[in-house]
Amino acid sequence: MKWNIDVKERLYINLADEILFRIIHEQFPLGSKLPAINGLIKSSHTSQETMRKALCLLARQGVIIRTSRGYYITDDAETLKTAQDAYIDRITNRYKELLERVQSKEDLE
Numbered sequence: 633m634k635w636n637i638d639v640k641e642r643l644y645i646n647l648a649d650e651i652l653f654r655i656i657h658e659q660f661p662l663g664s665k666l667p668a669i670n671g672l673i674k675s676s677h678t679s680q681e682t683m684r685k686a687l688c689l690l691a692r693q694g695v696i697i698r699t700s701r702g703y704y705i706t707d708d709a710e711t712l713k714t715a716q717d718a719y720i721d722r723i724t725n726r727y728k729e730l731l732e733r734v735q736s737k738e739d740l741e
Contacts, residue, residue, distance in 0.1 A: 651666075655705055664704070694714075
């Protein structure tokens, strides 16, 4: 059997997903200021660089906005819905890839 240890997702992507979940479930309400970065780092047990990458990803998606006073969560529900749909698509595709792999006999050779 061949080894398949390809890490498709980086930790910062999982961290960004977790922050997105908290926004979707209103732990971090729309339009509010995101908690202090140091607090997020401590509670998520990640490095400053991992958190920075996660926040940059969310900012590129428009989920959060960086200001001189910190990060704020968008108040645009449509932007949040778009990010949520992109997450669902990514996870669905990953699931299909894994399902095909499990059902494939090629990996057993």
